[in-house]
Amino acid sequence: MPQASVYRVSEWNGKSGERWVSNQARLDAMLEHFGAAAIEAAVPVPGEQVLDIGCGAGATSRVLADRVGPDGHVTGIDISAALIERARGLYPAHTGLDFELEDAGSADLGAGRFDLLYSRFGVMFFAEPVAAFTNLRLALKPGGRAAFVCWRGADENDWVRLPMGAIKGIVPASPPPEPDAPGPFSFGDGESVRSILSLAGFTDIAIAPFDREIPFGLGTSREGAINDAVDMAFEVGPLSRALADAAPDVRKSAAAAVRDAFARRPGEHSVMIDGAAWIVTARNASS
Numbered sequence: 001m002p003q004a005s006v007y008r009v010s011e012w013n014g015k016s017g018e019r020w021v022s023n024q025a026r027l028d029a030m031l032e033h034f035g036a037a038a039i040e041a042a043v044p045v046p047g048e049q050v051l052d053i054g055c056g057a058g059a060t061s062r063v064l065a066d067r068v069g070p071d072g073h074v075t076g077i078d079i080s081a082a083l084i085e086r087a088r089g090l091y092p093a094h095t096g097l098d099f100e101l102e103d104a105g106s107a108d109l110g111a112g113r114f115d116l117l118y119s120r121f122g123v124m125f126f127a128e129p130v131a132a133f134t135n136l137r138l139a140l141k142p143g144g145r146a147a148f149v150c151w152r153g154a155d156e157n158d159w160v161r162l163p164m165g166a167i168k169g170i171v172p173a174s175p176p177p178e179p180d181a182p183g184p185f186s187f188g189d190g191e192s193v194r195s196i197l198s199l200a201g202f203t204d205i206a207i208a209p210f211d212r213e214i215p216f217g218l219g220t221s222r223e224g225a226i227n228d229a230v231d232m233a234f235e236v237g238p239l240s241r242a243l244a245d246a247a248p249d250v251r252k253s254a255a256a257a258v259r260d261a262f263a264r265r266p267g268e269h270s271v272m273i274d275g276a277a278w279i280v281t282a283r284n285a286s287s
């Protein structure tokens with residue numbers, strides 16, 4: 001089974017969504033700087049209408065709402081009922097902010113409704129990315145902007161590279177995902193991202209690398225942080241899928257190897273690992 005098939009839409013309403021809800025605070029801490037870099041690239045200004053695509057539990061929607069102020073509005077959209085419920089629970093009555101349960105790739109978002117399309121790691125899961133980005137572009141006002149952050153390759157990102165490298169030889173290797181199949185690394189190739197956006201009708205496309213250490217796991221001591229990092233790697237991401245059907249002794253050996261790998265990284269209260277992303281900006285060509 002190709003690894004990417006686990007990124008079916010239904011997964012975000014199943015295990016992936018549940019794991020994101022239960023790890024929401026830790027994931028927000030890990031991803032904060034990546035989301036902030038995309039917000040800086042987006043340059044939201046007071047009074048703007050913003051769509052936060054694949055908003056998850058809504059942390060970036062909240063920051064954007066602060067930036068556009070009381071005269072602006074942010075709509076967070078996500079396909080996961082559990083995450084939308086969490087977002088509504090976390091930000092219940094915040095002025096100018098609401099959350100909709102929709103598939104961003106096909107929902108009728110309203111023609112020319114938004115000044116800005118934004119996303120923190122929420123645009124890599126479309127089965128048909130050109131069609132999805134065309135749908136999203138049509139929701140932009142003429143001359144409106146898009147700004148998002150997406151992962152570069154798995155081979156540059158420790159949250160995958162490190163645990164998956166550690167279990168080599170313990171768990172049989174899974175077949176590699178098809179390069180453009182939906183999944184966290186489907187936008188890893190910048191030229192392919194440029195082509196998707198261009199075919200979807202965007203112009204002024206800029207793609208810049210953004211590298212940042214990620215605080216992975218959280219503890220009151222270094223030992224606690226390493227243990228938490230191992231738990232997280234088992235909970236979220238490809239390791240959890242690679243070991244889903246593994247026997248208890250295999251899981252035990254894998255856990256020891258992953259622990260050794262994290263223990264080689266610095267960090268007192270989190271394990272600091274390397275993260276590599278693209279910050280992408282573009283504009284709606286129709287004006």
Ligand SMILES: C[S@@+](CC[C@H](N)C(=O)[O-])C[C@H]1O[C@@H](n2cnc3c(N)ncnc32)[C@H](O)[C@@H]1O
Nearest residue numbers: 012054055056078079080103104120121122125
């Ligand atoms: C990696 S998570 C990022 C969540 C959030 N942006 C954050 O940074 O915390 C990807 C999100 O995209 C959502 N998603 C995936 N496909 C989607 C689609 N077709 N339409 C809307 N949301 C989608 C998932 O449910 C999930 O919440």
